[in-house]
Amino acid sequence: MHVNYMEAIRKRYENLGYQSYRWFIAENAPAWSAVQKPLSKSKIGLLSTSGAYALGQMAYHYKDDSSIREIPIETPTHDIRFSHITENYLVSPRKDPNCILPIETLKSLAKKGVIGSLASTALSCMGGTYSQRKVREEIAPSVLEKFMRDDIDCALLVSM
């Protein structure tokens, strides 16, 4: 049986007397962009919503931070850091970033010919944003601009 996070968290906050977190609930079917190339020829862009940043970059703040970090894929794994409003889920990523920001995994898949290539920078933002308007009007357009600049074929989005 899978964990019902929305129900569990809603009840937990209710027990504490807090206002409920409002998850995005889609009311219609999503748009669709057909894949143009086989995976083995595709350039993949990576976005993680885990609040990853590289040493030398600014950390995220926890009040609806809508900024993006561009992490060069050659960044040594030990220089990747995380800040996220739900820090309790960062125990493993802070030891091995690849369990939430799979840069080395994708590089290995590129080497094996499974994917064509990985964009030279991975993107990260901080999930858990309360404002859906900020996600729509700030985070998503910023991610789109960077993915278009990197001329990717497909985007892999990894959530916390």
Next chain:
Amino acid sequence: MCLIARYLEAHGIPTLCLGSALDILEAGKPPRAAFVDYPLGHSAGKPFDLADQEDIVYRALTGFEDIKAPGVAITMLKNTWGDGLWRAEASSTEGSDTRQPRDTTPQFQFAEDRVAAMAKEKIGTLKVN
């Protein structure tokens, strides 16, 4: 994440969401999605388990070739975490709020990160001037 995926897709970029909260993925109806039944924080595999990480990411990526219509089905990955003890904690409706205070101060993982970021910012400012 689902909102961003839907936005990118509407602007011509095929997307695939990999996550480990099935109900949140279902509610967000992204165009393509893969679910792995792991504790949150491990959507791309177990720490230091390269085989598991590669297997999950590879199987998720195959969705770009196998999923032919939006939001029809979420690819359910077969990887198993091992013990299910984490589920009780994740499902609990009791206990305190695990979120950090909503504050606009950057929350660096280590104190040295702040020093490194400030030094870089200072160099950037000097260049501009």
